Amino acid sequence: MRKVITLILGLTSLGVFSLYSQQNNGGQVSGNFQSDVQYYIEDPEIGAVAVDEFVLVNSWANFAYSQGNFSAGFRYEGYMNSLMGYPNQGGINDGIGIPVKWAMFTNDNLEITVGNYYEQFGNGLIFRSYEEKTLGVDNAMMGFRVKYTIAPGVYLKGVIGKQRQYWDYGPGLVRGIDGEIQFNDLIKKFSESNFRFSLGGSFVSKYHQEDHPFYFLPNNVGASAGRINLAYKGININSEYAYKINDPSADNGNIYKPGQALLINTTYSTKGLGIVLGTKWVDNMSFRSDRNASLTDLNINLMPEISKNHTYTLPAFYPYASQPNGEWGAKANVFYKIPKKSLLGGKYGTTISLYYSRVHDIDRSPVNDTTPLMAAGTLGYQTNFFSIGDEMFYQDMTIEISKKWNKKFYTSMSYVKLFYNYEVLRGQTGHENVDANIGIFDMTYKIKRGVAIRTEFQGLFTQQDEGNWGLGLIELTIPRWFFTVFDNWNYGNLDPDERPHYLNFSFGFVNGGNRIQLTYGKQREGVMCVGGVCRNVPASNGIALSISSTF
């Protein structure tokens, strides 16, 4: 239950947030807390190491207050010290503090936010400020944002600020504007129309002082984008094109070629059927507020992913990492529900999902006969719009069939075929590309109300990388509690001495907004990706405690 109390948040004369509570006078406070604690045990068999601190802790809590047209909040974060695998080069992420603080109010058609904020223009091709705690990514803006509603369905947004970089801010300034017209809201006679149409456009400029001894660099780099959305009954087409001027950086090896990107997504849905088609083409679109930044630091934009985020463990071994320097991708996804009471549908119907995605490099050629490809201090390369290179980065074919057999029994079966360009996507060497076939069988049996038992059986079969894997899981859920045991076994490693079991035991308690989970087990070394952005996951063995709470 959400507590309603009164709280006054104010900025003190020192510019620091303070808060104190009163009895109810109409304001509302909300918040959440999460802490992930890991005790590390050395385990040479899987390459897991212990840490000097024995225990590492990531924690954070959000608090927000709102009353009428005003709201404000802040976030506590504590990395004591950062869990292994999170971006923390040289201990830069370790620390405790209040890095995020904000206040917002609306006045007629004007909405103003000061302090830290997150924002996205269109699909994020030229601007997306966001946080993803599982990756350790947070490029929150620090500055102000203004949104002005000019007329119904027409708005203009402006942002300015610096981007968060761990406990500090990057050196560059980011300025941007975004506008959109929803014609069905603007023109009254179209408001009930089945045909819906909107247009949007945005422009973002970063300022980073030129300081290179060898090259003239642009202090100001601008990027613009235009988007369109068309919808008619169950069909929706969304497309956006972006262009960025010369932006030599550490990412692109100081080349001066402009960047561009195109994204098209089409969906169709009707009762029992859904179709998603999409394509993406990206050419030299890395865009950071510090031209020397790397990894996940100070990205101004984010290319939406075209590949599927697998949630089962084994297909998630080989996730796709977006390549902002150049990629072409396409995807198709069809959902179909075989009707109830048909031969294949049975009493409750059967759901089939077919998914295919493929990503290639773009095609590049030298700018002239005397300049090497990608030479610094030149245009770097040339390419035709929407060119597709020969090198394949990733391919995913997935079929999933889900069926409810009766009131107590539910199954889901999946087959996944993956191609994974290991060297490009993992940035490591000495590996063959991976061709993997994966099968998954998931069963849930409901014993009685609130009590269910679920099992998962997964198998990954490949001749490359670490060879075959098998996973078995059993999970018991009873009211407020869950208990899980699984073993992930690298039984087919080409080296018979390297076939470890990754056994895990966990149980948890869930009550209202509180969740506590304790896990003992081993974790395989690998990577995890969310939205095409990835981080390394080191091998680990130990005890993990996770506590989360919302109010």
Place this chain on the structure above:
Amino acid sequence: MKTKNYILLIIVALFFSISCDKLEEPYAKDNIFIWNGRKMLVLDFTGHTCGNCPRAHETIDLLIEEYGEAIVPVAIHSTWYAKPSTTDTTLPFNYDFRTDVGDYLGGRDLETGFYGELFLPVGLINNLAVENLKVHGSWATEIALLASTYPEYLINIEPAYNETDSLISCEIDVTTNIGNSRKLALTVLILEDHIMQWQKDYSLENQDIEGYDHKHVLRAGVNGAFGEIIKDNTDASVIDDQITKSYSYKAGEDWIVNNCIIVAFVYDYDTKEVLQAEMIHINE
């Protein structure tokens, strides 16, 4: 309302017009570098199976081309990327470049070192503090900030080599050039140039290069990873004050001593700023 909208449009148009710097060729500057004698230490954390590391090697080559002897580069093979792939000397990536100092600073295999988890290539430019780890794209900028400053110290190295017992020795004079009251530490390293071994390079179609020229590779830390303190901050030093230190180190069996280099640098023990560096070939 209409007037407000027109004002908004004007602001938008203005914003578009002022926020881009479109550049035309030539993109390269024709700078004249004025050098006042300060040498700059570049610690390049690298590895032979790191396919992006040759880009950092190229950056160092570019810096040497621009700044000449003012650059003192050290390639520290460490982390997972320095691990030999095999012990079979006929197969790629069999050579072990690793050193105790490199392992301590950068980490060995999956274990992190003093500088924590490193994403290669990464380096330190004239400062040993962890927060100064930089990607190679920014090294030139860091160097440019210091290139024309005056050195607080001058270093002279007198190398010698005794073939009978394979002993490399040196006498190092550290002379004050600008008076100060710093706590001073001296680090001495031995490097080897031109180790022709395998290197991964992602930019090439055939990514595994046999006989890659590995330059200024760290072979040993003569007096530890962070050297030794040679002056406390309670002692003011004035111009021409001199501190002399002597060291010796037994060469490794697979070293080509004629290609070996002695590097010495002094740094402020408190701020970790490198104040001066020097390098000399053993056969000079």
